[in-house]
Amino acid sequence: MPLTHLECTKCSRRYEPGQVLNLCECGGPLFARYNLERAAKNMRPGHLALREPTLWRYDDVLPVENPDHRISLGEGFTPLLSARRLGAKVGLPRLFVKDESGNPTGSFKARGLALAVSMAKALGATAVCLPSAGNAGSALGAYAARGGLKAHVFVPRDVPRVFLMETEAYGAEVVTVKGLISDAGKACAERAKQEGWYECATLKEPYRVEGKKTMGYELAEQMGWKLPDAILYPTGGGTGLIGMWKAFREMEVMGFVGPARPRMYAVQAEGCAPIVKAFAEGLEEAPLWENAQTLAHGLRVPKALGDFLILRALRESHGTAVAVSDAEIVQGVKDASATEGLFMAPEGGAAVAALRKLKSSGHLSPDDTVVVFNTGTGYKYVETLAPLW
Numbered sequence: 001m002p003l004t005h006l007e008c009t010k011c012s013r014r015y016e017p018g019q020v021l022n023l024c025e026c027g028g029p030l031f032a033r034y035n036l037e038r039a040a041k042n043m044r045p046g047h048l049a050l051r052e053p054t055l056w057r058y059d060d061v062l063p064v065e066n067p068d069h070r071i072s073l074g075e076g077f078t079p080l081l082s083a084r085r086l087g088a089k090v091g092l093p094r095l096f097v098k099d100e101s102g103n104p105t106g107s108f109k110a111r112g113l114a115l116a117v118s119m120a121k122a123l124g125a126t127a128v129c130l131p132s133a134g135n136a137g138s139a140l141g142a143y144a145a146r147g148g149l150k151a152h153v154f155v156p157r158d159v160p161r162v163f164l165m166e167t168e169a170y171g172a173e174v175v176t177v178k179g180l181i182s183d184a185g186k187a188c189a190e191r192a193k194q195e196g197w198y199e200c201a202t203l204k205e206p207y208r209v210e211g212k213k214t215m216g217y218e219l220a221e222q223m224g225w226k227l228p229d230a231i232l233y234p235t236g237g238g239t240g241l242i243g244m245w246k247a248f249r250e251m252e253v254m255g256f257v258g259p260a261r262p263r264m265y266a267v268q269a270e271g272c273a274p275i276v277k278a279f280a281e282g283l284e285e286a287p288l289w290e291n292a293q294t295l296a297h298g299l300r301v302p303k304a305l306g307d308f309l310i311l312r313a314l315r316e317s318h319g320t321a322v323a324v325s326d327a328e329i330v331q332g333v334k335d336a337s338a339t340e341g342l343f344m345a346p347e348g349g350a351a352v353a354a355l356r357k358l359k360s361s362g363h364l365s366p367d368d369t370v371v372v373f374n375t376g377t378g379y380k381y382v383e384t385l386a387p388l389w
């Protein structure tokens with residue numbers, strides 16, 4: 001059994017697997033822990049090379065025990081593209097884009113929800129729910145449909161229409177909520193409690209982060225088990241960043257990488273930058289950001305449950321957090337499109353825009369191998385981008 005137990009990220013309390021779990025009693029998110037000694041033997045690079053090109057190639061460090069319980073649409077193992085033309089434009093010749101736009105439902109959210117819905121079903125749930133800025137909701141809808149579960153998605157009222165149509169097409173119930181994703185989160189939690197639904201909100205259940213962490217495993221494998229110098233990651237709830245940080249530690253324990261870590265850079269929008277502010281002020285948690293506003297809806301997260309984990313990873317890695325304006329985000333989308341043929345989601349555009357900023361502030365140098373994450377396709381954001389295009 002690869003999964004041995006779950007452990008609280010705040011108080012280290014241990015929980016047995018095989019039961020529906022959300023947060024620890026102390027309110028901390030739970031992390032899955034594995035028998036890494038056994039996983040290391042199974043995952044030797046020669047063995048891995050023969051495995052399927054999806055995130056399930058890392059199943060020795062994933063919580064789904066029985067392959068029959070996997071609910072999959074072929075997620076993961078996305079391309080790591082060398083981005084020479086974009087790199088030349090921003091003065092970073094060793095630039096790569098990890099392009100998540102080809103995932104099922106068009107974003108990296110597919111990774112987390114493949115794992116969360118598979119585990120929900122394996123643990124006996126018949127209905128799942130979460131609050132979403134759009135992409136997580138459509139991914140939940142798709143995986144729930146594929147697994148025969150009922151999905152309930154709570155979104156802010158201004159979510160682009162494409163997400164409503166897509167998510168409803170998967171047979172999910174979509175509830176629009178006045179306010180931001182935090183308000184949608186409250187409504188979702190209340191209904192989940194009343195109805196007994198399995199709640200899949202970011203870090204409120206332990207398995208979405210396990211799907212996201214596979215981005216870290218892929219990066220290492222695709223780079224010949226040598227991690228890059230720097231990673232730029234668009235950060236809302238931050239599960240991707242937290243997941244990759246967890247993956248690097250697991251890979252070090254298994255002897256796949258050394259103790260050196262990439263510098264982690266969290267990219268946020270100027271209109272919602274709680275992590276940037278908390279980092280600059282030396283805080284361990286990020287206070288709620290009032291009046292959050294940005295066209296990058298995935299970054300409009302005024303309070304992240306895993307803020308302390310994000311801030312810890314940024315500090316331990318000697319990275320930082322940086323904010324970009326909506327105009328810069330749109331320019332980032334245009335730059336990546338024109339130089340590399342990649343029409344990114346605004347969140348990916350934000351990470352591209354941050355390259356210049358981090359270069360001119362001296363955080364990134366031309367000698368660095370830099371990976372920027374494009375977390376989703378731009379196709380769903382045409383109406384969102386139009387006003388500033």
Ligand SMILES: Cc1ncc(COP(=O)(O)O)c(C=O)c1O
Binds near residue numbers: 235238239377
């Ligand atoms: C395309 C895209 N990128 C980034 C994010 C932010 O992800 P996270 O909340 O895991 O930080 C989202 C969240 O909705 C998203 O849809």
